[in-house]
Amino acid sequence: MGRSVKSRRPATLASLAAELGVSRTTVSNAYNRPDQLSPELRERVLETARRLGYPGPDPVARSLRTRQAGAVGLLLTETLSYAFRDPAAIRFLEGLAMACEAAGQGLLLVPASPEADERETAAAVHRAGVDGFVVYSVPDDDPHLAAVLQRPVPAVVCDQPRLRDVDHVGIDDRAAMASLGKHLIGLGHRRIGVVCMRLGRDRHDGFVDPQRQRQAHFHVQRARLAGLADAFGEVLPDWNTVPVVERFDHTMGSGSSAAADLLARDPHLTAIVCTSDILALGALAELHRRHLRVPEDITVTGFDGVPEAERAGLTTVSQPVLDKGRAAGRLLLDRSSPQPRTVMLPTELVIRATCGPTKEPDTPWFSGV
Amino acid sequence: MGRSVKSRRPATLASLAAELGVSRTTVSNAYNRPDQLSPELRERVLETARRLGYPGPDPVARSLRTRQAGAVGLLLTETLSYAFRDPAAIRFLEGLAMACEAAGQGLLLVPASPEADERETAAAVHRAGVDGFVVYSVPDDDPHLAAVLQRPVPAVVCDQPRLRDVDHVGIDDRAAMASLGKHLIGLGHRRIGVVCMRLGRDRHDGFVDPQRQRQAHFHVQRARLAGLADAFGEVLPDWNTVPVVERFDHTMGSGSSAAADLLARDPHLTAIVCTSDILALGALAELHRRHLRVPEDITVTGFDGVPEAERAGLTTVSQPVLDKGRAAGRLLLDRSSPQPRTVMLPTELVIRATCGPTKEPDTPWFSGV
DNA sequence: CGCAGGTTCTGAACCGTTACCGTCGCTGTC
DNA sequence: GACAGCGACGGTAACGGTTCAGAACCTGCG
Numbered sequence: 105m106g107r108s109v110k111s112r113r114p115a116t117l118a119s120l121a122a123e124l125g126v127s128r129t130t131v132s133n134a135y136n137r138p139d140q141l142s143p144e145l146r147e148r149v150l151e152t153a154r155r156l157g158y159p160g161p162d163p164v165a166r167s168l169r170t171r172q173a174g175a176v177g178l179l180l181t182e183t184l185s186y187a188f189r190d191p192a193a194i195r196f197l198e199g200l201a202m203a204c205e206a207a208g209q210g211l212l213l214v215p216a217s218p219e220a221d222e223r224e225t226a227a228a229v230h231r232a233g234v235d236g237f238v239v240y241s242v243p244d245d246d247p248h249l250a251a252v253l254q255r256p257v258p259a260v261v262c263d264q265p266r267l268r269d270v271d272h273v274g275i276d277d278r279a280a281m282a283s284l285g286k287h288l289i290g291l292g293h294r295r296i297g298v299v300c301m302r303l304g305r306d307r308h309d310g311f312v313d314p315q316r317q318r319q320a321h322f323h324v325q326r327a328r329l330a331g332l333a334d335a336f337g338e339v340l341p342d343w344n345t346v347p348v349v350e351r352f353d354h355t356m357g358s359g360s361s362a363a364a365d366l367l368a369r370d371p372h373l374t375a376i377v378c379t380s381d382i383l384a385l386g387a388l389a390e391l392h393r394r395h396l397r398v399p400e401d402i403t404v405t406g407f408d409g410v411p412e413a414e415r416a417g418l419t420t421v422s423q424p425v426l427d428k429g430r431a432a433g434r435l436l437l438d439r440s441s442p443q444p445r446t447v448m449l450p451t452e453l454v455i456r457a458t459c460g461p462t463k464e465p466d467t468p469w470f471s472g473v
Numbered sequence: 474m475g476r477s478v479k480s481r482r483p484a485t486l487a488s489l490a491a492e493l494g495v496s497r498t499t500v501s502n503a504y505n506r507p508d509q510l511s512p513e514l515r516e517r518v519l520e521t522a523r524r525l526g527y528p529g530p531d532p533v534a535r536s537l538r539t540r541q542a543g544a545v546g547l548l549l550t551e552t553l554s555y556a557f558r559d560p561a562a563i564r565f566l567e568g569l570a571m572a573c574e575a576a577g578q579g580l581l582l583v584p585a586s587p588e589a590d591e592r593e594t595a596a597a598v599h600r601a602g603v604d605g606f607v608v609y610s611v612p613d614d615d616p617h618l619a620a621v622l623q624r625p626v627p628a629v630v631c632d633q634p635r636l637r638d639v640d641h642v643g644i645d646d647r648a649a650m651a652s653l654g655k656h657l658i659g660l661g662h663r664r665i666g667v668v669c670m671r672l673g674r675d676r677h678d679g680f681v682d683p684q685r686q687r688q689a690h691f692h693v694q695r696a697r698l699a700g701l702a703d704a705f706g707e708v709l710p711d712w713n714t715v716p717v718v719e720r721f722d723h724t725m726g727s728g729s730s731a732a733a734d735l736l737a738r739d740p741h742l743t744a745i746v747c748t749s750d751i752l753a754l755g756a757l758a759e760l761h762r763r764h765l766r767v768p769e770d771i772t773v774t775g776f777d778g779v780p781e782a783e784r785a786g787l788t789t790v791s792q793p794v795l796d797k798g799r800a801a802g803r804l805l806l807d808r809s810s811p812q813p814r815t816v817m818l819p820t821e822l823v824i825r826a827t828c829g830p831t832k833e834p835d836t837p838w839f840s841g842v
Numbered sequence: 843c844g845c846a847g848g849t850t851c852t853g854a855a856c857c858g859t860t861a862c863c864g865t866c867g868c869t870g871t872c
Numbered sequence: 873g874a875c876a877g878c879g880a881c882g883g884t885a886a887c888g889g890t891t892c893a894g895a896a897c898c899t900g901c902g
Contacts, residue, residue, distance in 0.1 A: 114625050116888055127852045132890060141850060159623040164542065164602045165888035167533045168857050174600045175581060184574045188567035198557035204584060205553045210601060211582040212544060215574045231543045232579060233532045233602045254528045256483050485858055496882045501860060510880065534858035537887050 115158035175210035177234035199426040203433025226251040243321040264323035277327035285335025292462035297366035359386020381406035399460030417457035484527035544579035546603035560779040568795040572802025595620035612690040633692035646696035654704025661831035666735035728755020750775035768829030786826035
């Protein structure tokens with residue numbers, strides 16, 4: 105027992121073999137193919153391993169030889185820690201974790217903060233010892249994504265961007281938002297404002313011109329705006345006159361200030377459409393501060409269907425985020441069917457308390473301080 | 474351009490070197506030590522790499538050679554996906570992710586489901602290519618923990634178990650719970666029931682005898698129960714007569730049914746003390762169903778200080794879960810100070826609406842269906 | 843007795859990279 | 873003109889395993 109601890113260099117498969125007077129192959133087999141050697145010898149190997157403090161084959165060396173790491177990598181737009189603050193991201197992670205767990209695979213969160221300089225940053229992707237990547241909702245021109253695609257391992261993209269030749273999991277953002285838009289039109293809304301998430305990697309907090317909308321580097325936001333345009337294009341003379349406010353940070357605070365921007369430009373809006381629940385919840389908070397009643401005075405809608413939205417009675421489009429994660433994981437782990445594959449998940453329009461019919465047009469509005 | 478795609482075997486550092494007519498070392502240096510070769514040669518190397526579709530040095534081979542993986546492993550008691558359902562675990566993950574990110578390290582979630590058979594299960598720990606492990610709140614006799622300790626990499630344990638020779642991050646569960654107990658005593662409570670989380674790896678849903686309390690394989694639960702005993706031992710003739718109900722699953726449903734068990738045994742309890750907020754929220758739901766008013770009819774307390782508890786007005790002990798995660802990560806990543814080290818984080822008794830003074834002892838109780 | 847067939851174990855070839863140390867050519871100095 | 877100093881690059885040996893084609897031995901059968 106004493107000797108095991110003493111040895112300077114940690115035991116390796118080779119040193120174990122030497123100690124036992126057998127070949128390395130045999131020791132390897134003792135761990136990986138018990139049927140390839142006699143039970144007695146195997147027991148003797150394991151016993152000696154215990155005595156020498158040999159922890160079993162080194163995972164990295166094994167990975168090098170077998171060409172598999174037993175883990176999948178996850179790439180996110182935001183900082184890692186953000187992922188644990190965003191309800192939708194958490195739910196996605198849960199689904200992905202389920203898939204990984206079912207397959208006995210680890211899940212490696214790749215640190216890809218947007219701030220780090222590009223060279224250093226892609227390094228994290230290059231250093232990840234994984235069998236494949238799940239990419240969750242990154243901009244079209246994300247440098248990490250480029251690094252991922254360069255790696256000779258499979259990848260699955262969830263939400264955005266949509267790439268030919270790469271497996272994809274997502275929803276029909278455009279159609280979903282269009283159906284929400286039609287519902288609002290049915291309620292009489294014609295004078296709406298929009299709050300959307302960032303449209304590019306550059307920070308741009310403010311009103312968005314049509315060109316920036318169309319050129320948005322985030323496919324999901326682009327599609328949702330287009331969906332709204334589809335719906336309102338039929339009843340409005342010019343979609344381009346509808347005010348759209350962009351926010352870089354995806355927080356309730358962003359939603360609040362964006363709502364304020366909209367009301368400053370047009371106090372007579374009858375509805376504020378947000379491209380995420382978080383933003384919508386922020387908008388609600390701002391309206392509450394201004395003593396505007398929802399939905400009597402103004403309608404608010406979100407997108408995602410997070411639990412918080414339910415508590416707030418927010419009208420939204422609910423999407424199966426957990427299923428997205430699970431589907432992405434399964435796609436990555438199952439390479440049997442011909443690629444590229446696409447999984448399109450269903451969404452559901454959830455009408456709740458924050459939207460209602462417009463009032464008579466001449467009703468005076470109270471627009472607090 | 475055509476040739477790069479054609480090549481049967483993917484390019485390696487060696488094949489690149491051959492193509493260029495330089496040594497492998499030089500190619501390696503082009504990537505890892507730009508200062509070790511002339512800019513022109515370096516550019517030529519990178520250019521050829523691009524042409525051949527060489528994605529840069531293989532991460533696994535590099536890890537084998539450099540003896541570092543650039544990632545830390547996380548071991549949890551529960552299934553991976555559970556971690557994303559428990560508010561406290563999520564918060565811990567957030568903190569840990571912050572620490573990892575700051576150090577440019579990845580975070581590998583090790584799939585260690587309790588159900589899998591022991592042999593297979595520890596394999597996930599053995600297969601993880603990581604530079605160290607963070608172990609979050611596992612039982613004393615967890616086989617995965619044993620596997621972690623066997624690996625020749627550093628480890629940090631958060632919460633439980635407490636091990637000599639291993640870095641530790643935690644709180645003073647015993648003192649925290651004792652102070653909560655003293656508060657209840659001050660309010661006049663003498664007739665209390667307790668709901669606790671699982672005390673062992675075996676499923677045992679029901680009342681707990683004193684022996685099982687003391688022998689609990691979960692240090693944290695043991696300490697919290699002991700803290701309560703410390704407080705109530707001073708005013709009660711025999712702590713052992715206090716009913717304690719254990720639940721294996723950590724869900725609100727567990728809290729509800731456990732509260733029901735307690736009330737079935739003693740309808741005249743004046744307080745239900747839960748060792749977690751989740752359980753307490755479940756208990757509150759059950760009491761609500763029975764039309765028992767809190768705190769007029771009965772007092773409820775939790776432990777952890779999750780956001781949901783705040784919304785519910787739950788009296789609880791708040792602990793800095795985010796800081797725990799961050800501290801654990803930092804401890805693991807910073808091996809400079811002498812080990813083992815211990816970080817003891819502060820807790821705070823948060824008195825909210827769910828606890829109040831006892832009523833006159835003779836007041837009749839309404840105990841619903 | 844000879845041989846097919848099975849079990850048990852070995853030898854050698856990788857897997858792709860980086861660490862370590864040595865070599866080579868050039869420059870500056872006395 | 874010999875030589876120290878220095879920057880740029882090359883050769884070799886690990887790093888710790890897995891794999892595959894056999895070798896050696898045993899068994900059973902005709």
